[in-house]
Amino acid sequence: MNETEKQIMGIISSSGESKSKAFEAMKAIRSSDYELARQLLKESREADVEAHNIQTQLIQQELSGDDNSPMSLLMVHAQDQYMTSALARDLIEELVKIFEEKEKAKQS
Numbered sequence: 818m819n820e821t822e823k824q825i826m827g828i829i830s831s832s833g834e835s836k837s838k839a840f841e842a843m844k845a846i847r848s849s850d851y852e853l854a855r856q857l858l859k860e861s862r863e864a865d866v867e868a869h870n871i872q873t874q875l876i877q878q879e880l881s882g883d884d885n886s887p888m889s890l891l892m893v894h895a896q897d898q899y900m901t902s903a904l905a906r907d908l909i910e911e912l913v914k915i916f917e918e919k920e921k922a923k924q925s
Contacts, residue, residue, distance in 0.1 A: 821878075821886050825895045827871045832898035835864035839906040846909070846916050854913050861906045868899045 818826075838861035845854040875892075 819886075821875070822889075822891060824871050824875055825889075825891050828868045828895040829898050831864045831868035831871070832895070832902040835861045835868065836898075836902040836905050838864065839902065839909045843909050843912065846912055849916070849920060851913055851917050854909075858906060858910050858913070861902070865899070865903055865906060868902070872896075872899065 838857045842854040842857035842861065845851070845857060872895075
């Protein structure tokens with residue numbers, strides 16, 4: 818495995834961790850544990866930042882001409898994983914707000 822492939826695997830790994838934390842947060846929402854959900858979403862966002870930083874490095878390498886690797890299926894997969902993990906996190910963050918507001922409205 819070359820260095821670029823290792824970086825790409827880093828995107829996949831960080832994205833998987835992010836998505837896993839986001840879905841753990843959704844389980845916390847089901848039990849109305851919004852504090853735990855927020856903590857898990859924070860951890861999810863941190864994992865996404867790792868993936869984003871690696872992605873940025875790869876883009877900079879490509880733009881500078883330092884990397885002449887052809888586009889690979891592995892990179893396409895990494896981008897897909899990163900995009901879906903970010904989308905899942907964003908949607909679940911909104912679900913926390915929606916369910917928490919509904920719960921507060923019921924208590925009023």
